[in-house]
Amino acid sequence: MKIPLSYNIRNLWARRLTTSLTVSGIALVVFVFAAVLMLAQGIQDTMVATGSNDNVIILRKGTSGEMMSAVSRDQIGIISSFAEVAQMNDGKPFASSDVVTIINLRKKKTNDMGNIIVRGVTPSSFALRPQVKITEGRWFQQGSAEIVIGNKIHDQFENVDIGQQIRIGTKLWTVVGVYDAGKTGFASELWADADNIMLEFNRSTTFSSYTFKLKDVQDYEVIKTKLETEQRLQDLDVKREQDFYLEQSKGMATFIKALGLVITIIFSFGAMIGAMITMYAAVANRTVEIGTLRALGFQRNSILTAFLLEALALSMIGGILGLILASFMQFVSFSTTNFGTFSELAFGFSLSIRIVISTLFFSLMMGVIGGFLPAVRASRMNIINALRAS
Amino acid sequence: MSTLVEVKSVTKVYKRDTLEIPVLQNISLDVPEGEFLALMGPSGSGKTTLLNLISGIDQPTSGSILVAGTDIAKLNESALAKWRSRNIGFVFQFYNLLPVLTAYENVELPLLLTNLSKKEKKERVEAVLSVVGLADRMDHSPRQLSGGQQQRVAIARAVVTDPTLLIGDEPTGDLDRKSAEEILTLLGRLNSEFKKTIIMVTHDPHAAGSAHKIQHLDKGELTSQ
Ligand SMILES: Nc1ncnc2c1ncn2[C@@H]1O[C@H](COP(=O)(O)OP(=O)(O)OP(=O)(O)O)[C@@H](O)[C@H]1O
């Protein structure tokens, strides 16, 4: 690196119109690239935040989600008797037996129907999921046709204000409260009394899932082995709650990533060609300079490096700009169907260090690929011909 | 005085597709150390070509060129580049300063190829800029300087590494009379005061007059006057 970087930066500045056009092209592609990754990350973050590290979820074997799962009351009795299951102050298991079903509600903005998860929960559920807090109204009363709704559903769906009624099964249920569940999947659900929901759907003995807290996080492998070897639990699956929710988001995250990346890679060819044209023009305009540098004794390598660095600087500026633009997407949140559960999920764009690194790497790659051939041309020039170009 | 440059039976033939263009035929030339030589001759006679060969930015088709004992026709490209950075100071007709660098940075450029410390570089750049009378203009960019001033910066760049040989291809060719005069005086001073050996191509008989010796190149052959 004999030729100082300031030489390249000043040349970019000297051609600021071309530079800014090229940089904008790169920035746009980088923006889309980063936004796609942030979206996929956003889904995963939401789902991972839904689970807790020290919670274990039990579902029927072979089911991908809670909808199709069944865990019987008897089985729950057996599981809760294990010593690794944490206990609450009153001696009851620190656990929740949930029953899950889906209803349709109308969206405020688009008037489309969305699938909403209704979760029947037991009283201990609130203790197990401290991230869920009532913010308006009150919790439902056990045994009554009352329902509380997640903040994201409250924001985005019609006729879900306190006092309004929602049809679930054959009955009308009254909304009595709104809860905040932060950035978790619970924020996109409706919660009601489990027994009441089961009664409505004539499934008095089977829950959808059973979630319990571990006495000690380290005990996970121990209890997993115990549960899996227990005769009467052979049809059940044991998972960390976080892993379960991560799996639920995987399909969607992968889909967004795959689609988004294919699109950005196609766009990136445009940006790379843009960078290449810019760099070829730079090389052509500076032919005499190149000849002069070579005459002064700078080696071909130095010329190659200098022009490659210039292309890298170009793409890096574009990359940083695109990333800054994309970081504003963190303030955007929206709701769509999670293909993993076929139910509504609200999530946002989430930026991580890994995304920052991959995005900058992606922009540098555009610079390297776009700048390589022009840099080679610059370095291959014959000194005399270059000097005669004036 | 010992001989610094020995051009021995040099022939240069340019090939354009299948066409062969002989430019220099069996040229021999000795330049003693401390000489100020002017090369003259009609356009297309091969003056620039000869200068390019002596300064090691081109290679002869046959023959040898010794500069301070080194046969530069035998050096490979990379070694030649290194050799140029130590031995040759270039002054071009159109100055060839890098427009985005300041006068100071332009002069410093050849020093980037040396192992001198930052402080030494600074001292050298400032010293040569004051020799050419532009110490007060070192932060100016070439665009802010007149042609004559730009050429003085270029001369500072050419001598900053203290090269064996100063090469100028029509260094006054793009300048008005007065500026040209200043450049010639400067070159004369570098030759007499700083003992620089100079080979300069010029069309201008007046410019050639500042040299000690004039050689004429015509149709690929040298004659001295
Ligand atoms: N790279 C090249 N390829 C082919 N022919 C060349 C090349 N360089 C120079 N020539 C030819 O060689 C001859 C001598 O060129 P050169 O530039 O050495 O002349 P010159 O004496 O410097 O002329 P001028 O006074 O116009 O600068 C010319 O006929 C020119 O066309």
Ligand SMILES: [Mg+2]
């Ligand atoms: Mg010439």
